[in-house]
Amino acid sequence: MQIHLRSMPAVLAMAASILLLAACGKGPGPQAAAGAQPAPQVAVLTVKSEAVPLVLELPGRTTPSLIAEVRPQVGGIVKQRLFSEGSEVKAGELLYQIDPASYQATYDSAAAGLARAEANLFAARLKAERFAGLVQIEAVSKQANDEAQAAYKLAEAEVASARAALAKAKVDLGFTRVSAPIAGRAGRSTVTPGALVTANQEQALVTIQQLDPIYVDLTQSSAELLKLRRDLQTGRLARSAADSLPVRLLLEDGSEYAAVGKLAFSEVAVDQATGSVTLRAVFPNPEGVLLPGMYVRARLEQGVSQDVVLVPHAALTRDARGHAVVMVVDDQNKVEARTVKAERSLGDKWVVSEGLAAGERIIVEGLQRVRPGVQVQVAGAPAAGAAN
Known part of the structure; x- marks a missing residue:
């Protein structure tokens, strides 16, 4: 087929028209497709203001309520030892007989x-x-x-x-009859029959410790104590009990001690080396589970925090500076990153004292799909009482 030179401009115009129509017939580009994606779905929780107990977890050591180091008051040869090491002895019970x-x-x-x-x-x-x-x-x-x-x-x-x-x-x-001055558990004997003892010697014959009840000495920083008193004075905290404060123990293996103790006294001076104050709690110990020197953690309810918000752990993140952040959904379903004050945890929730108000909605599911300023779809929102 031959094409005359005079018809060439018409052919070129027709080809350009075909290419233009082909370009217009293509689908939307990647940017247009992205703009058409639906808003991400999230689950929110409507928070509410409530009062929660202020529970402090403090480290401590167990110590006997009574302890007696038994020493001879006269010298002589020990004829008999009349107790079993590690056994319970009564006050006045004969322990040793010195040759009389x-x-x-x-x-x-x-x-x-x-x-x-x-x-x-x-x-x-x-x-x-x-x-x-x-x-x-x-x-x-x-x-x-x-x-x-x-x-x-x-x-x-x-x-x-x-x-x-x-x-x-x-x-x-x-005095040749060496008796137990207190009731308690006898420790290891340092002498055997035939040993020579002297009056008021430095080494004790045996040490007796009373373990029921038993003391737990706790340490609290003076800064925490000052903050507690300040919050009580301003009304931010309400004292939960007037007479005594209940204390619960967590043992070294993570289990909770069955019996509940009570606070006996707090030290009147601050330790200059550690900047802490000693608190002493008393616990019943009829089964002898608690032994002297054990490391424990005590949960002490010191008051009630007023007008705070409980936030699930999954809803709170930390920014690069370590500040606590939650994602708040406003009335137009837009996301806002809100910095809050969460100083302590209660169970599986954070106690938020500043930054959130009752009635606001926070994202509890779908945080990985949102960023501040985006529009979201609220679906499957938990009830307001879910934070309780």
Whole structure:
């Protein structure tokens, strides 16, 4: 087929028209397709203001409520040990028997000395009474009577001294029986029968510890204590109990101790080395689960936080500076990033004290699909009471 040069412009115009129509018939580009995507769907929670307990979790150590280091008060050879190591002993129960032979002899000698002094006193009293009558009729000299009266007084003093010696000998003899000063659990014995002990020696024979009830000494920073008092004064916190505060324990394995304790006292001074204050709690320990020196964590309810908001953990994130952030959906279903104050956790929720108001909606599902300023579709919103 031959094309004449005179018809070439018409052919070129027709080709351009065909290309233009083909370009107009193509689908929308990637940008147009993206603009047509639907708004992401999210689940929101309508928050509400409520009062929640202020629970502080503090570290602590268990310590016996009573402790006694048993030492001998007289010297001698230990004849018997009359308790089992690690067993429970009663107050006054015999623990050790020290050889009493020499102390028994001293006691017997003191008793004999008292009997001799009493006999001398009897004779001196009779003589003094007789001379007192004879001196009235001048049958004896006044000097002889004075000597008789003095001898009587001396005999009385000797009797008193003999009685004191007998009492001391009796006490020393009693000290050969080493008894438990308190009820509690006996520890390891440091001596065996045949050992020589001395009075008031440095090493204790055995240590007895009373573990029921048992103390738990907790440490709280002075800064936290000041903040607590300030919040109570301003009304931000309401004291939950007037008399005593309940305390719960978390053991080293993460389990919760069954019994509930109570706060006994707080230290009146701040430790200069740590800047902390010691709180002491008392716990019943009938089964002996708590042993001295155990590390525990105590949950102490110190008051009630007023007008705070509970936010699920999944709804709160942290920005690059570590600030707590939640995504708020406004009335036009637009997303806003809101910085809030969340200082502590309660169960599976954060306690938000600033940044959120009752009635606002926060995103709890679909956070990965949104960014501030985008329009969202609210679907499957939980009820307002879900934060309780």
